[in-house]
Amino acid sequence: MHCTNCGGALATSITFCPSCGRAIAQPATAPSAQPAPALHSNAAGSLCYVLGFLTGIFFLAMEPYKQDRFVRFHAFQSIFLSVAWFVVYFVLGVALAVLPGFLWRVGWMMQSLLGLLFFLLWVLLMYKAYNNERFRLPVIGDLAAKRA
Numbered sequence: 057m058h059c060t061n062c063g064g065a066l067a068t069s070i071t072f073c074p075s076c077g078r079a080i081a082q083p084a085t086a087p088s089a090q091p092a093p094a095l096h097s098n099a100a101g102s103l104c105y106v107l108g109f110l111t112g113i114f115f116l117a118m119e120p121y122k123q124d125r126f127v128r129f130h131a132f133q134s135i136f137l138s139v140a141w142f143v144v145y146f147v148l149g150v151a152l153a154v155l156p157g158f159l160w161r162v163g164w165m166m167q168s169l170l171g172l173l174f175f176l177l178w179v180l181l182m183y184k185a186y187n188n189e190r191f192r193l194p195v196i197g198d199l200a201a202k203r204a
Contacts, residue, residue: 101130101185105178108138125204130185132200140196141174
């Protein structure tokens with residue numbers, strides 16, 4: 057490499073010519089097309105479930121995760137599961153409000169058991185996503201796969 061002003065020899069790592077002191081134009085580096093992800097896909101997919109639909113929407117909106125099909129699948133599955141969970145709890149809450157005495161206790165126990173099952177499913181989905189598995193729930197998983 058030579059200086060364009062005086063023709064002196066230049067080292068590749070300098071910014072000024074040692075002979076004439078003129079600034080050396082450095083070749084422009086092309087910016088990367090996508091920002092490097094801060095998290096791997098498996099960690100991001102697992103985190104989609106942490107706060108339900110909130111983290112699902114967050115990862116659908118964030119670059120570069122919104123282009124990652126694995127993360128998109130888990131984000132949509134998280135959103136759909138959260139909506140299903142709220143609907144089921146709302147329906148059971150309304151049903152419990154009208155049940156008399158003994159049936160109310162049975163309904164409350166069923167709601168508690170269902171809450172435990174949803175919690176275990178939530179933990180399972182986070183575990184499967186962290187292990188790079190695309191574990192599909194029966195109806196919700198098919199909807200998420202279409203959207204991803």
